[in-house]
Amino acid sequence: MFDIQAIRADFPILKEKVNAKPLVYFDNGATSQKPKVVLDAIQQYYTEINANIHRGVHTLSQLATDAYEESRFKIQKHINAKHAHEVLFTSGTTFGINLVANGFAQLLQPGDEIIVSELEHHSNIVPWQFACQRSGAVLKVIPLKENGELNMEVYQQLLTNKTKLVAVNHISNALGVINPIEFIIEKAHQIGAAVFIDGAQATPHLKPDVQALDCDFYAFSGHKICGPTGTGILYGKEAWLNALPPYQGGGEMIKEVTFEETTFAELPHKFEAGTPNIAGGIVLGVAIDYLNQVGFDAIAAYEKELLDYATEQLLQIPGLRIYGNTEHKASVVSFNIDGIHPYDIGAIVDKMGVAVRTGHHCAQPIMRYFNIPGTVRASFMFYNTKEEIDVLVQAVKKAQTMLL
Known part of the structure; x- marks a missing residue:
């Protein structure tokens, strides 16, 4: 009931x-409201196990690290990612989009093409414009229809051997329209393009199965799913995350640093530079537990x-x-x-x-x-x-x- x-x-x-x-x-x-179990979990972290993660041998650091990584495993299970290291903690959907767009800007060649849609939030338009400006790639747009749906006939015409990435939302934030992302992904993969799905508006209402969707990237924000602000997830297929360069440099994301050369840590740490929002990451797992309980x-x-x-x-x-x-x-x-x-x-x-x-x-x-x-x-x-x-x-x- x-x-x-x-x-x-x-x-x-x-x-x-x-x-x-x-x-x-x-x-x-x-943004969504927060249940008491989430609010209590924030206070519990700061009053009982507040410490930095992955770096300390002392007890509190180990407790914090275990709780943070347990949250990563919860999210892996929730979205059905193949590997836990395909789940990256971010500050939100916008950060995840910018991370991937920054990486693609370094992989694209002049004349390559990125496809977005007329139904996108600015956060899923502007980073790809930046990537095109930096690389010489061309941005193409799937047009809207009067009822708010995307024109799939035009989409198929836009796909060419120059298309390297398609970036669309799962659900429109402005209209609530659910896009046919299974079809979009299948058609993009047929011509060898990667697909980025903005799941910010979808994850409050459904459980995305990233393996069933076969998307290459899927991003969402914690604050829209009853979690804290400043939290989010970027899922990426292992092969793509290995292919993309790091987005930020700093602590945690390195393997070895010399003044001559720096090598990078394995996934997921390659993309998680600096001290993260530890409480937020832990509590995001609590929020997902709550939603699954409902x-x-x-x-x-x-x-x-x-x-x-x-x-x-x-x-x-x-x-x-x-x-x-x-x-x-x-x-x-x-x-x-x-x-x-x-x-x-x-x-x-x-x-x-x-x-x-x-x-x-x-x-x-x-x-x-x-x-x-x-x-x-x-x-x-x-x-x-x-x-x-x-x-x-x-x-x-x-x-x-x-x-x-």
Whole structure:
């Protein structure tokens, strides 16, 4: 049974009030809330085993190292990576994308091609632009269709023997559209290109199986899956991680340093320079344990109920348009009301305790495609309720009355 009240009790912040109203938190696409088990684990690390890792023979260092590496094993199992050393700790999805883009910039030749999509977050566009500028490669773009899907016919036409990498998101942060990444990966591999998947918006809602997907890279952020900020994971196939040069130099990532030459450590340490976010890495494993305890099948089924209910209720508001009308979609509703700027709606519903995101959501090409300044985005997690959606709908109706 999916006990929503028991789940909500795990999240202390959901008892808070905003502007004297009960908090309705629908900005989960930006960051998720944290269960008490995660909050307790942060305090436990700093009060019981705080020490640097991989470097000390003393007891606390060993305890911290064991806990950190145990978290790596948990994440390996969670995403079904073949090897634990294919799991790199990062500060988030953006760091993972930049790590790979920096490496590819040194492998690409002038005239090589990278493909991204019109559906990407800026973080999965700009690093590849940098890589192209540095290498002389060419950036190509999979276009959008009116319903928010990517045009797969054009994608196949873009693939050539010059294509070296395809970088797309698993789920759109702005629209909630779930991309056909299995198809994208298969077609890219047929012409010998690598595939990078931005999983930041997918991992809160599903368990990615990187071996089944056969992707070459998969990145996600801890703070979107009930973990702490400043944490993330980059999965990379062993062969690719060995082929890429290090992203940063410093302690931990070296094997031997002389003034004449430096050699690098084996994976994963080759890409983990310096003292990491130790507490964050450990607690990320705790967050993943919590989500698996709730169960991703149960999460997916419940969040689909929320999405369907919110879509039905919001569409009853005259003049309201939802962007991203596809069959395969995560629990995100991105909308506008005719004649009203999205920022104004967001500001008014906030006065009623409802937290939504407004603007371009770091996805300006999408907004340019629809010729709009931005949207109101309500993004749901498994701890939200239909009653909260009712509050959102009434708040939007009130905003409409006030602004028109």
